[in-house]
Amino acid sequence: MKYRKKPMVVDAVQITADMFNLRKFPDGVIIRQVPWEGQYAHELELKHGPLEVPFVVEPTGPERLSVGDWVVTDEKGERRRCEDQAFRILFEPIEEGKGVFCLDHRKVMVDGVCPQCPTLAQKR
Numbered sequence: 001m002k003y004r005k006k007p008m009v010v011d012a013v014q015i016t017a018d019m020f021n022l023r024k025f026p027d028g029v030i031i032r033q034v035p036w037e038g039q040y041a042h043e044l045e046l047k048h049g050p051l052e053v054p055f056v057v058e059p060t061g062p063e064r065l066s067v068g069d070w071v072v073t074d075e076k077g078e079r080r081r082c083e084d085q086a087f088r089i090l091f092e093p094i095e096e097g098k099g100v101f102c103l104d105h106r107k108v109m110v111d112g113v114c115p116q117c118p119t120l121a122q123k124r
């Protein structure tokens, strides 16, 4: 037997540099203090105190977030971190009554093609 994934609809928010600057993160994200890493870890710790970084609380425990990561909330309300590259393979934006959107341009796709994305025909 072969199997395929059932379609599922999730809520998702991408972590941005602004969120880090403003220290304002989406629901389900907590701030934790972690030790600095690298050659100057000790000096940085003395100067700034512990490093504060966001974590998403997953069912199996907290996962550290970086800029570009997505926080995905499934139908059960469970949240998970998803790297941008994987997110783009697994998900596409939708809006009820309008259909599928391009993730980069937020334009409604026409026959599966974004009007603003370079198409294969244009590349030829």
Ligand SMILES: [Zn+2]
Pocket (backbone or CB within 6 Å): 102, 103, 104, 105, 106, 107, 114, 115, 116, 117
């Ligand atoms: Zn596009």
